[in-house]
Amino acid sequence: MRVPEMRYIIARAASNPLDLMGFVSFQILHEETMDDDIMAQAAYCFELQLVPNARNQGLGEFLMQLLERIGSYWKMDKVMLTVFKANKGAIRFYMEKLGFTLDEISPGACLSALQARRFDYEILSKPCNP
Template sequence: MRAPEMRYLVARAASNPSELKGFLSFQMLHEETMDDDVMAQAAYCFEVQLVFSARGRGLGEFLMRLLERIGSYWHMDKVMLTVFKANKGAFRLYTEKLGFTLDEISPGACLSALRARRFDYEILSKPCNHQIENGSVLCKQ
């Protein structure tokens, strides 16, 4: 968390700015692809943490959509994250609500089902575009 490259989106209560509601940590990285000669530019989400009272209210979705816009603004190829398979709620949020899919380097995408079962996580990603609409940069939906 103290890496100089790490960046944070911090959520505070509107009524009391000293009241922390959660954060998202991320870095802009060069990520491997299945092509040994190609690296992808990625806005990589390392962690989303919300206080219990802020969960299920759209704050995590809001922080992730901000990261998508940041990735697009900086011309990243994609937004990426790692999610534990056991975290079903997070997996549903990322895939069903936010449109993330298994990244090409995720165990579930590049290994046989038998070998992929050995991993307790998947790597998800969502491509970014750099389309400007009403002055705002958008990621593909």
């Protein structure tokens, strides 16, 4: 949390601004692509954390939509994140609810199924709209 380039969007309760409900941390990065000559500009989500009573209320979706808007504003190519394969709830949230897909550099997208099984994570992304 002490990385100078890290940025945070912090959600507080409307009834009490001291009551923290969650946050999303992100950085603006240049990420590799499958083309060695091209780097993608990405708003990379490092963490999305919500207190238990703020979950399933739309707050996580709202925070990620804000990150998408930031990516669009700064003309990023995409929003990216890493998710553990074991975290089925997060995979459903990002892919089914928010429309993320496997990024081209994700193990599941660029390796054979046998090779991809060695990795415990996938990299997801979603294009930023202009």
